[in-house]
Structure formats: structure tokens, C-alpha cells
Amino acid sequence: MARMTMIEAIRDAHAVKMAEDDNVVVFGEDVGYFGGVFRCTAGLQERFGKNRCFDAPINESGIVGTAIGMAAYGLRPVVEMQFADYVYPAYDQIVSEAARLRYRSASDFTAPMVVRMPTGGGIFGGQTHSQSPEALFTHVAGLKTVVPSNPYDAKGLLIAAIEDNDPVIFLEPKRLYNGPFDGHHDRPVTPWSKHPLGEVPEGRYTVPLGKGVVRREGAGVTVLAYGTMVHVAIAAAEMVGIDAEILDLRTLVPLDLDLIRQSVEKTGRCVVVHEATLTSGFGAELCALVEETCFYHLEAPILRVAGWDTPYPHAQEWDYFPGPARVGAALRQVMEG
Structure with a gap:
């Protein structure tokens, strides 16, 4: 290694x-x-x-x-x-x-x-x-x-x-x-x-396309994230002390819907986090899929935390990103739902 x-x-x-x-x-x-x-x-x-x-x-x-x-x-x-x-x-x-x-x-x-x-x-x-x-x-x-x-x-x-x-x-x-x-x-x-x-590892190995992974085990709420937001979501869960299960999707298409479904059915709650603009972002597709496949297991509305609906704001870059404070607030809200 x-x-x-x-x-x-x-x-x-x-x-x-x-x-x-x-x-x-x-x-x-x-x-x-x-x-x-x-x-x-x-x-x-x-x-x-x-x-x-x-x-x-x-x-x-x-x-x-x-x-x-x-x-x-x-x-x-x-x-x-x-x-x-x-x-x-x-x-x-x-x-x-x-x-x-x-x-x-x-x-x-x-x-x-x-x-x-x-x-x-x-x-x-x-x-x-x-x-x-x-x-x-x-x-x-x-x-x-x-x-x-x-x-x-x-x-x-x-x-x-x-x-x-x-x-x-x-x-x-x-x-x-x-x-x-x-x-x-x-x-x-x-x-x-x-x-x-x-x-x-040295040499050849593969991570299969279409397979997500659980980065943090939890039973209170499922967080769907990818890329940088996986790390932000973990930090947010630790900051607010919520028993969140963090999923790293890894590939968006093909998507590991089985992993998502298993987690949401266990927790009954879901928060979606991505850096891109909120409207029509990939998080909307994730919310729709969770609602379609896990509706009768949900105990609260699905929440999204994402970038602003603006052209990329250079001067406010680190306010634009979903950070632990914004993600943590969403975790608290969904747990109270």
C-alpha cells in the first residue's frame, strides 16, 4: 500500500x-x-x-x-x-x-x-x-x-x-x-x-461502477452525498451529534438504488447534499427516487442542502458551498419532523 x-x-x-x-x-x-x-x-x-x-x-x-x-x-x-x-x-x-x-x-x-x-x-x-x-x-x-x-x-x-x-x-x-x-x-x-x-494499493484494482458505500453507520437519518460533500456530511453529523448514516454514492449513473433504499428504510429520514445549484440538481432526482421507492418508510419530508440558485459567486464562494453548519441545520430539522 x-x-x-x-x-x-x-x-x-x-x-x-x-x-x-x-x-x-x-x-x-x-x-x-x-x-x-x-x-x-x-x-x-x-x-x-x-x-x-x-x-x-x-x-x-x-x-x-x-x-x-x-x-x-x-x-x-x-x-x-x-x-x-x-x-x-x-x-x-x-x-x-x-x-x-x-x-x-x-x-x-x-x-x-x-x-x-x-x-x-x-x-x-x-x-x-x-x-x-x-x-x-x-x-x-x-x-x-x-x-x-x-x-x-x-x-x-x-x-x-x-x-x-x-x-x-x-x-x-x-x-x-x-x-x-x-x-x-x-x-x-x-x-x-x-x-x-x-x-x-499498487497495480490494478477496480471499484465497480454503480456501487455506493456507507461511510458512516447510523440509524437516525440517511444522508446521500458524493465527492467533497461526503466529508462535509460526516463533519456535520459529528458536529450536531446526530446518528446519521452517510452514503457515498460514488457513481451517479448507474446509481446504487438498492443501497439507498436499504438505508432509508432503516432510518426513515433522508437528507440530500450536493455542491451544485439546488434547482434541477441531481439531488432532485435522488429525492424523487427515495419518495417513489421508500415513501411508506419516511417519517419526515426529504430535505436538500445545495448551492445557491445564482451564477457562481466568486466573492462568496465559501458561503455558497453547503458547509457543516447548513447541513447540520438540515439534520436537526429532519430529525424534528
Whole structure:
């Protein structure tokens, strides 16, 4: 076991698959010589050569379109959007081509490709470097959407995503890149923590897509979260002293509905937490699913804690995020319901 940051774990996942499978190629803006803006691909070009890891022009639509052609041809491309905010020029390629290729060709062609994106705020990146657009992809049939919350899962999920025969959107929370997020604070102690995270096995292993996990056992209320918000939810439960069961969804599509149902049937209460804007966020889908499948077990209304319904507020970044205070208040409210 090695101790890695999420960046190191993601880099290691690339290296494992590139060494194992010559069809795996990595490209995007500055991912080659420079190693990516967050250094997730550092050293890959030197190790595997410029044909396997290379830079692309500042053309997100072209990057994804090229990856779709590569995937249809038989390669397994992994492309990086420098920030999730930059994916919009490529959205048509993802939705109209990658997601539909298997269906429109009656499985004659597939798109085994991964689109990696740093997501969310916490680095003072402003409105065009801090968005959480997961709901734009979970709504699209044919895509899988993954959001890891720790280095172990990041490596295992990325390897599973590369090996998957359909397109995967892989969203990497920036606040978790370089160390454990201190979930007990609504504001950062420092912008980038350098503390070590958990242990990550060497070599190949996978975390299966579509399987969530219980991060904190409890019997009073179920909290559904993913990415950075898993850590915030745990901190909130500890802060207010509520017996909350925290679920880390890990993959949003496919979703581990069985795990959610089992937990909500046990607790009878549910709070959903995500960083993205509240209205039409993925939390709305989670609330609908819980209501449809667990209605007769619910003892209180389902509550959501999310970002504001505003364009990303740079100056109020750490007020915009759901923090332990806001999540803790929701936990108290649902327990009183």
C-alpha cells in the first residue's frame, strides 16, 4: 500500500492502464509535456511517449470529437478537460455522438472513452473554473457519471471507467485533489492541504461502477452525498451529534438504488447534499427516487442542502458551498419532523 493524494492516485490509474493496454491513450490541453494543470498526467508522456500521451489545441469540441473517432476505431482514449467549466463547447459531441453511438449503430460501434474533469470550487477559481455540472450528464442516456471522494476510489473507479465499453464522465472534486478536505470548517484552513490521505494499493484494482458505500453507520437519518460533500456530511453529523448514516454514492449513473433504499428504510429520514445549484440538481432526482421507492418508510419530508440558485459567486464562494453548519441545520430539522 502506498499513501497517495487523489492527484497521485489518478496519475497511477493512468499509468497502470497504459502499461497494461497499448490501446489506452491520454490527451488534452497541456496534459503531455506539462503534465496537466493539476499534474494528474505528469510523467506519462516521458514514460509512454508522445503517441500515447500528447497535448491538444484549445478546442474542447475537437478533443472530444477526436476521442469518439479513436474509440470507435478500437482505442480507449482518456481525455482531460482542464476544468469542468470548459466542457460546454464539447457538450454536443458528448451528447449527440458519444452517448448515442452504441444505440444509433445497433452496437456495431461503441465509445469506450473517459472524459475527466476537475469539478467544483474551493480554489478561488471564480465563475469559469468552479462549476459542478454533473446534472447535465446524468440526464443523458448512454453516459455514465462518476464522482470519487477519496484517492482509493479515484484510482479504482478510473481504472473501471477506462475498461468500460461505454463513455464515462469522470468528475474530480478539486478540493480533494491534494489532501483531505477539512470538513469541519465552512472555510478552508489553507486553500490546499498537504496532509496525506489514505492507502492506495499498487497495480490494478477496480471499484465497480454503480456501487455506493456507507461511510458512516447510523440509524437516525440517511444522508446521500458524493465527492467533497461526503466529508462535509460526516463533519456535520459529528458536529450536531446526530446518528446519521452517510452514503457515498460514488457513481451517479448507474446509481446504487438498492443501497439507498436499504438505508432509508432503516432510518426513515433522508437528507440530500450536493455542491451544485439546488434547482434541477441531481439531488432532485435522488429525492424523487427515495419518495417513489421508500415513501411508506419516511417519517419526515426529504430535505436538500445545495448551492445557491445564482451564477457562481466568486466573492462568496465559501458561503455558497453547503458547509457543516447548513447541513447540520438540515439534520436537526429532519430529525424534528
